[in-house]
Amino acid sequence: MSAPEQFDLIVIGAGPAGEKGAAQAAYFGKRVCLIERAPRPGGAAVNTGTIPSKTLRESALHFTGLRQRGLHAIDVRVRPDITISDFMRRERSVIETEWDIIAQNIERHGITTIQGAARFLDPHSVEVTRYGTEPRIVTAPHFLIATGSVPLAPSGYAVDGQVVVDSDSLLILQHIPSSMIVVGGGVLGCEFACMFAALGTRVTLVNARSRLISHLDHEASDALRQAMTARLDITVHGNSEIGELLVTDGRAHVTLTDGITLDADVVLVCTGRAGNASSLGLEMIGVEVDDRGFIRVDERFRTSVPHISAAGDAIGYPALASAAIEQARVAICHAFELQYKRRVSDILPYAVWTIPEVAVVGQTEESLAARGIPYETGRTSFRLNPRGQILGATEGFLKLVFHPEDQRLFGVTIVGEGACELIHVGMTVLAYGGTLDYFIQAAFTFPSLTDAYKYAAYDGLQRLQRRVAKLPGLPSIAREVVGD
Numbered sequence: 001m002s003a004p005e006q007f008d009l010i011v012i013g014a015g016p017a018g019e020k021g022a023a024q025a026a027y028f029g030k031r032v033c034l035i036e037r038a039p040r041p042g043g044a045a046v047n048t049g050t051i052p053s054k055t056l057r058e059s060a061l062h063f064t065g066l067r068q069r070g071l072h073a074i075d076v077r078v079r080p081d082i083t084i085s086d087f088m089r090r091e092r093s094v095i096e097t098e099w100d101i102i103a104q105n106i107e108r109h110g111i112t113t114i115q116g117a118a119r120f121l122d123p124h125s126v127e128v129t130r131y132g133t134e135p136r137i138v139t140a141p142h143f144l145i146a147t148g149s150v151p152l153a154p155s156g157y158a159v160d161g162q163v164v165v166d167s168d169s170l171l172i173l174q175h176i177p178s179s180m181i182v183v184g185g186g187v188l189g190c191e192f193a194c195m196f197a198a199l200g201t202r203v204t205l206v207n208a209r210s211r212l213i214s215h216l217d218h219e220a221s222d223a224l225r226q227a228m229t230a231r232l233d234i235t236v237h238g239n240s241e242i243g244e245l246l247v248t249d250g251r252a253h254v255t256l257t258d259g260i261t262l263d264a265d266v267v268l269v270c271t272g273r274a275g276n277a278s279s280l281g282l283e284m285i286g287v288e289v290d291d292r293g294f295i296r297v298d299e300r301f302r303t304s305v306p307h308i309s310a311a312g313d314a315i316g317y318p319a320l321a322s323a324a325i326e327q328a329r330v331a332i333c334h335a336f337e338l339q340y341k342r343r344v345s346d347i348l349p350y351a352v353w354t355i356p357e358v359a360v361v362g363q364t365e366e367s368l369a370a371r372g373i374p375y376e377t378g379r380t381s382f383r384l385n386p387r388g389q390i391l392g393a394t395e396g397f398l399k400l401v402f403h404p405e406d407q408r409l410f411g412v413t414i415v416g417e418g419a420c421e422l423i424h425v426g427m428t429v430l431a432y433g434g435t436l437d438y439f440i441q442a443a444f445t446f447p448s449l450t451d452a453y454k455y456a457a458y459d460g461l462q463r464l465q466r467r468v469a470k471l472p473g474l475p476s477i478a479r480e481v482v483g484d
């Protein structure tokens with residue numbers, strides 16, 4: 001074995017957190033080694049999760065004509081012999097471009113990369129092993145663990161990768177199943193249910209809770225369920241779980257806890273994720289993990305061994321690529337005492353790529369009510385938006401929640417076409433402590449979906465006027481005349 005190589009920082013895992021954390025340190029002149037087990041960088045975001053699933057969604061909307069159906073009254077169906085890989089051809093080209101972009105970023109920052117699986121030998125050195133090559137040992141005074149997460153194995157039945165699949169094995173199926181049971185009504189379960197229903201698969205979704213994506217604004221969750229059942233023909237079983245699952249003759253036979261029996265070509269299990277740090281030897285060096293294998297960190301993203309930081313899915317919630325990247329940058333700034341980026345913004349937009357899209361930023365009615373904070377809402381439907389009419393994107397709404405006295409924006413929830421982009425307007429106003437007045441005064445392009453913000457704001461002011469009429473003592477600019 002060759003002599004240990006020394007760096008200022010060793011990063012384990014080249015997903016979004018690892019890549020951007022490594023680049024942040026290199027940007028400030030640190031000698032960085034980035035270790036990745038997989039043959040390609042990008043982690044779940046590029047290789048198995050975010051980008052493949054969102055590309056499949058776009059392809060599903062495009063090839064099935066679903067986006068155009070409302071517009072031209074056409075009804076295009078997918079060819080019965082089409083495979084997932086037909087759809088994935090486009091995904092392949094997007095992923096390959098992403099690999100190139102990451103490789104260029106790593107090269108531009110002068111980061112040393114090693115391919116292989118990392119494991120701590122002691123708190124300052126890591127062994128990297130790869131089949132067919134000599135193990136290498138690297139040492140450093142600082143480490144960033146960014147090894148991501150894996151699908152949580154279900155209890156009571158096994159994922160076989162063919163009939164019972166998880167989000168990793170789903171996208172390598174050789175055919176588009178004619179029927180599918182999706183287990184889990186969280187973000188991934190709902191996203192995949194919508195995509196496959198759009199592709200023509202008969203989808204049944206089994207959800208342990210009564211509401212889909214239960215932390216969403218109640219109106220958004222109800223609107224999503226309505227769209228999924230009415231527009232995509234998805235059957236939703238709420239308050240139910242898998243009681244028994246048998247696979248015979250290549251088909252799944254399921255009995256739910258409420259006694260309902262179901263059959264399907266494929267069962268997709270989306271019941272959560274677990275930390276992916278079990279192979280790192282953390283127990284030997286005293287880095288603590290919780291009962292789901294997520295690494296415990298403090299507000300500076302330091303683990304229980306302070307010179308070892310961790311970021312991204314490896315530490316659990318919120319398990320978003322956007323958060324993973326920012327956490328890693330902040331972790332590096334703290335590790336090297338860089339007065340640059342000291343905390344992750346607490347205004348994190350949340351995007352759900354269902355059909356229709358759902359996006360949230362800031363507070364919801366429920367989160368404010370739970371904290372006893374007074375609020376008012378302003379709401380508009382995309383049916384009333386000229387751009388929505390032109391696009392045939394009339395499904396959904398935009399809702400503002402704000403303080404009833406000073407009209408400071410608390411949060412935005414959007415359901416509908418473009419929600420995951422539109423949410424950033426609300427995010428910016430929130431970040432600058434803006435009020436409804438921003439939307440009232442702004443001149444948005446016409447016709448645009450963004451203009452919906454203005455009409456939601458007018459609705460909010462009108463609701464305030466009605467309140468003022470009932471409660472004459474309430475100070476409010478809502479007494480002013482508002483347009484419509």
Ligand SMILES: Cc1cc2nc3c(=O)[nH]c(=O)nc-3n(C[C@H](O)[C@H](O)[C@H](O)COP(=O)(O)OP(=O)(O)OC[C@H]3O[C@@H](n4cnc5c(N)ncnc54)[C@H](O)[C@@H]3O)c2cc1C
Pocket residue numbers: 012013014015016017018035036037038041042043044045046048049050051053054116117118119146147148149167188276279280311312313314319320321322323324353
């Ligand atoms: C189906 C799906 C859809 C998603 N959609 C979205 C979305 O729309 N928007 C969004 O923001 N997020 C989405 N996510 C979540 C997003 O993919 C993750 O939050 C993000 O990838 C986390 O980045 P990370 O760098 O922490 O971990 P990962 O991307 O998981 O990267 C971890 C890397 O570490 C490597 N590794 C692990 N162990 C070792 C080891 N011992 N040695 C060396 N290397 C190792 C792995 O090979 C991997 O490359 C989705 C996830 C899934 C599964």
